[in-house]
Amino acid sequence: MRIDVEKLHGTLQAFREGIALALSNWKVRIGLGIIAFFVFLALVGPYLTPYKPLQFTGAINAPPSPQHPLGTNSFGYDIFSQLVYGLRASLEVGLLGGALATLIGVVVGFVSGYKGGIVDEGLMMLTNILLVIPTLALLIIIAAYLPYRGVLIESLIIGLTAWPWTARAVRAQTMSLRNREFVHLAILTALPSTRIIFEEIAPNMASYIFMVFILQFGGAILYAVGLDFIGLGPTKGISLGLMLQQAVLWNAIQLGLWWWAIPPGLVITLLITALYIVNTGLDEVFNPRLRRR
Amino acid sequence: MARPLLTIENLRVYYDSPRGLVKAVDGVSFEVMEGEILGIAGESGCGKSTLIHSLILLKPPMKYAGGKALYSGVNLVAAPPSVMKRIRYREISIIPQYAMNAAPPAKRIRDLVRDLVRSADPDADIEEVFERARERLKLVNLSPRVLDMYPVELSGGMKQRTIMVVSTLLNPKLLLADEITSALDVSTQRVVLELLKDFRDRGIVRSVIFVTHDLASLYQIADRIVVMYAGKVVEIGSADKIIHDPLHPYTKALVSSLPRLGVHYRRQKLSGLAGHPPDLVNPPPGCRFAPRCRYAIAGLCNREEPPTVEVDGRIVSCWIYAKR
Amino acid sequence: MSVLVRAVDLTKEFRVGMIGGFRIIAVDEVNFEVREGEIFSIVGESGSGKTTIARMMLRLLRPTRGAILYRGKDVWKLKRREIKWFYREVQGIFQDPYATFNPVHKVDRVLNLVFQVFYPHTSERERRERIEEALKSVGLNPREVLGKYPHQLSGGQLQRIAIARALLIKPKLLVADEPVSMLDASTRIDVLNILAELRDREGVSTVLIGHDLSLAYYISDRVLVLYRGSIVEMGSVEDVFEKPLHPYTEMLLESIPRVDKKWEKRMEFKAEAEEREVYALSGCRFAPRCPYASSKCAERPPLTRVDKEHYVACWLYAKR
């Protein structure tokens, strides 16, 4: 077992080095800082407010005040409470949906790209079908059939439909790595395909997969906002998308209730922008074409 | 008497590594004269690529550890990025090892040219550059259509000629060439080498530093040759002297192991150099070549660093030639 | 001497570009054999198909047509079990040392894997000793290279580690794609001498791919000269180098850089046709550069036997 311990140690070491490298980039630091702030807010926010998100507080359309830091809306709900709970829901969807989409995409991409031949053709056919049929239409149908929808279902729907582009991208990367000499050397060493995929190819794509996940994470959040907005969001609870939808539905802007409409939009924008910045930063750090040797 | 275009003085470039500093270029001095083709030869891993890359872009894990590389008043290894940006490609250009294989395969030659010129000089008139590229391609016997082709459509020799044209489009004064002929067959090699000389004669470039481990090629085109061993210069002299009358024991070993056509293993077994090059993290004290040297003087060579002396118009760093 | 590998009508085509692309016939109906205990050189310029042949011999690339037979067996029809046997006997060294090593692993990995896969019963101490011995035999200082990542080593150092790895496996056939083009003169000779000793002591065959004719002459028993995917000349070293027949071989021999004579006048060279045109040529692919080309050369010249073991593909020598 000595070898395994050594290998684990090596992996950890490489992981640490990778993180240190990533953090050396200011874009990554700024982006992660913003994300960390929102995660923190989502975690502790609910304890900072006495109200539940869908609790009538007595004040209607109240502007921001010490009592209601972000005011209340036309139903008398506290916006700050809605925002922190909604943020929590959105991050959950992003995390679950994004992770699921990444996982499926990466596995399909690896197998398809490394095996080639019939396996590849079959998997790519499936991928392309999913890619061309209008997912939104599919989602509307699925969503309409489910009487109860929570965050989990929403994540599942997103995860199961958002993976195709990841699969295609990972497949392309795998195919190009597959023809690299170090993979050839592993073949000459008679290593089995699974070991080649996991020990030679995958580690080279670790940073890439992480970047894909970041993109999927942001994508899932936006996707969820879109679903909420057209009324296919969670049937219970609150999310940033639902807040936006209601603000628009009840003419918050026209009524001058900026504290209702702006915060959810701003948070979504900031979150997505931060993810994008992290991604650009990671690309600068890890993209071999931008690095020498 | 020609003036030096580039003066390298006691240059030290190290690598940061987990084991410590790799002293890849450790106190190197030489000059590149105006109008000269200067060859750099030496064992693999002796720091040739490190040396010339540091002149263009010194970035981590490469680390500047002292000395100078003076080019028209600018110390290339310690100049701020804004100054280097002005010099890179426009004044000093490089053809790296494996240049074309590293080029993105989906880009046409034209796009490569555009990217390069844009990054070096955003104000350059790109159409004018393309026009010059077409002329130069004709000069190296290629069709101007090459601009619209992808790298894979070119044979090795055509690629190398194209790279030469592309990397000298802005008429750099100094061209750094790292092993540019190593992958070519001899007849194509010859064409490329002669073109390099031709570029110098026409004044497209003023001077060339040509890095290779192929001494025979260097003999054909270089005016002077710098021989490096383990991060240090061991001998500098005219190509003729280095090949026909090497002084330094390492140069001697290198020249005597040159295979000539007509030598066959079964009739005449050549011998390389026994042993291996020193660890550049902890180089041995004294002369770095001492552990492998046939002439090493016990108690001296392995203790004290040999002085650099001038002998017969040549610069040698070896105790044998030092007046003690 | 028995035949170890035989290439039968070996052909490989690549498509370049998606739409409006063209075909490159990288290897075009090549036939040759490699015998036990010989060093067989394949020389040719960049792009002539040497690496493609090496990859097909190593079972890394499937031929478009034709086959590679190892000890009479088509390497693409080996059973799963036989593949390990095949790689125990046939090993390779690749051209680009930077690409040979996985950037995320230390270079030690490829050496350790040799024991893990092929010699699992070797003790830890013996493994270490054999690794150090192999590294020293290619002129490396084990302390300097072990425990490093590939990007911390120079091309020549990496190439020698790859050679050491192949030696550790003790194969019967070594397919070495330009193993020494990254090495300096003195190390080169050492590495070639190692290959020759392996041949003489243990009967290991080597397919040595390269473009340095002096080196091919120095070490090989037989030589194959390749031009744009076709054999132009093949025979014993004496035949090919001392009695060259094909105009291309002649041209190569003339332009070897020498240290006893400087080139005098500039070599005249014809404008080269672009790749897609050369590959579309139905005649002799060398014709566009050949000083003796005639109208006959619009047709593909057959590989003709001119002496016991000497073959040439040129209309000047074809028996009609």
Ligand SMILES: Nc1ncnc2c1ncn2[C@@H]1O[C@H](COP(=O)(O)OP(=O)(O)OP(=O)(O)O)[C@@H](O)[C@H]1O
């Ligand atoms: N990133 C790095 N980190 C640590 N050491 C390095 C790094 N890059 C190169 N080296 C070491 O620096 C030394 C010089 O390397 P360099 O690439 O300059 O050699 P070279 O003379 O160009 O060799 P070659 O002829 O093989 O191309 C080598 O010993 C190498 O191991």
Ligand SMILES: Nc1ncnc2c1ncn2[C@@H]1O[C@H](COP(=O)(O)OP(=O)(O)OP(=O)(O)O)[C@@H](O)[C@H]1O
């Ligand atoms: N995967 C590929 N796709 C398209 N064309 C290819 C591919 N691999 C090789 N080729 C082409 O096939 C021809 C032969 O290539 P190969 O690499 O075998 O040449 P080589 O003799 O090894 O050259 P070098 O000395 O440069 O290594 C070249 O024209 C090359 O561009």
Ligand code: SF4
């Ligand atoms: S200084 Fe001594 S060890 Fe070094 S090369 Fe000269 S004789 Fe040999």
Ligand SMILES: [Mg+2]
């Ligand atoms: Mg180098």
Ligand SMILES: [Mg+2]
């Ligand atoms: Mg090749």
